Amino acid sequence: MSADYERHSSSQKTIGQTVIESIVDVAQKELGQFEELKVLDLACGPGNLTIELKQALKSALPQTLIELTGLDYTEENVNRLVNNSNGEIQGVVASFYDPFKLESQDIITSNEGLHWQPPSEMSEIIYSQLPPEERERYESWALNHFKTALKNVHNSLKKGGVAVLQFGHEGQLQNLWDLIRDTLCEAQFEGYKSQVNFPLYYPTEKNIEFLLSEVGFTKIKVDAFNQDLTEETSESITEFLEAFTKPGFSTFFKPGDLNDFYSRINAKLTRLKIDDFRKDQWHRTLIKATVAR
Numbered sequence: 289m290s291a292d293y294e295r296h297s298s299s300q301k302t303i304g305q306t307v308i309e310s311i312v313d314v315a316q317k318e319l320g321q322f323e324e325l326k327v328l329d330l331a332c333g334p335g336n337l338t339i340e341l342k343q344a345l346k347s348a349l350p351q352t353l354i355e356l357t358g359l360d361y362t363e364e365n366v367n368r369l370v371n372n373s374n375g376e377i378q379g380v381v382a383s384f385y386d387p388f389k390l391e392s393q394d395i396i397t398s399n400e401g402l403h404w405q406p407p408s409e410m411s412e413i414i415y416s417q418l419p420p421e422e423r424e425r426y427e428s429w430a431l432n433h434f435k436t437a438l439k440n441v442h443n444s445l446k447k448g449g450v451a452v453l454q455f456g457h458e459g460q461l462q463n464l465w466d467l468i469r470d471t472l473c474e475a476q477f478e479g480y481k482s483q484v485n486f487p488l489y490y491p492t493e494k495n496i497e498f499l500l501s502e503v504g505f506t507k508i509k510v511d512a513f514n515q516d517l518t519e520e521t522s523e524s525i526t527e528f529l530e531a532f533t534k535p536g537f538s539t540f541f542k543p544g545d546l547n548d549f550y551s552r553i554n555a556k557l558t559r560l561k562i563d564d565f566r567k568d569q570w571h572r573t574l575i576k577a578t579v580a581r
């Protein structure tokens with residue numbers, strides 16, 4: 289993930305602060321006295337939030353040794369985290385769909401990561417736009433992966449350990465996905481459409497609660513709520529989109545077409561009622577779930 293992502297991901301960072309507060313709260317109120325606290329941050333991205341988490345835990349628990357690890361399958365992200373933390377935070381390059389080689393964690397957390405699926409072929413840019421049969425197949429495939437990730441989280445926590453997870457639930461960012469798809473259907477860009485694919489899955493609240501319990505968690509609390517996009521103007525929404533799509537898109541778009549694509553998105557946004565476009569687009573899911581003692 290690029291430096292651009294760090295600059296233009298304020299929506300991600302806002303919810304990240306809520307996740308950090310929840311983790312500190314769990315550590316202070318639920319885990320009791322300890323000399324050492326092992327915390328794992330899954331899909332840590334470039335690690336800016338992981339570093340903030342370490343600082344927050346250190347100031348809340350000055351007597352405790354905080355052993356924090358960030359895991360992400362993008363090596364560039366993990367290297368950035370390790371370097372920016374001056375080696376204080378460990379980094380692991382791995383997928384959360386494989387069992388983690390880390391055991392007995394006190395807390396496992398993840399922000400805006402667990403809705404990413406492994407790469408997949410599909411006839412639209414995101415599963416929510418697929419025709420019903422293809423969508424049903426995708427959803428059941430994705431639900432299985434989601435369960436695997438939750439099981440891996442459960443298995444790497446110690447008894448009494450707590451998962452504090454945040455990711456999107458059903459319907460997240462739908463206005464943005466539809467805008468991208470509509471723009472890719474225009475003559476100048478339609479040749480690229482088949483190469484654009486976001487392997488995401490936003491489970492329903494019901495599925496989330498069911499699967500957490502299926503993999504063995506107890507004391508499950510799922511707080512699902514919506515928030516507007518933090519970005520308030522067509523330019524800042526375009527920059528946000530650019531930050532998370534450009535590294536991938538630039539591998540197959542001609543540079544001139546890619547610039548035109550973002551200009552076109554921006555132009556369309558300027559003609560929309562921006563407050564309606566932003567409204568309730570983040571479908572946040574803040575979860576706290578415990579491994580039985």
Ligand SMILES: C[S@@+](CC[C@H](N)C(=O)[O-])C[C@H]1O[C@@H](n2cnc3c(N)ncnc32)[C@H](O)[C@@H]1O
Pocket residue numbers: 289300301304330331332333334337359360361362365382383384385398399400401404405406
């Ligand atoms: C939207 S970013 C979130 C980064 C960070 N947690 C934050 O809130 O800023 C999603 C991250 O998930 C990572 N990711 C996606 N699928 C993954 C997988 N299967 N295993 C590990 N990391 C994954 C990506 O590399 C990316 O860094």
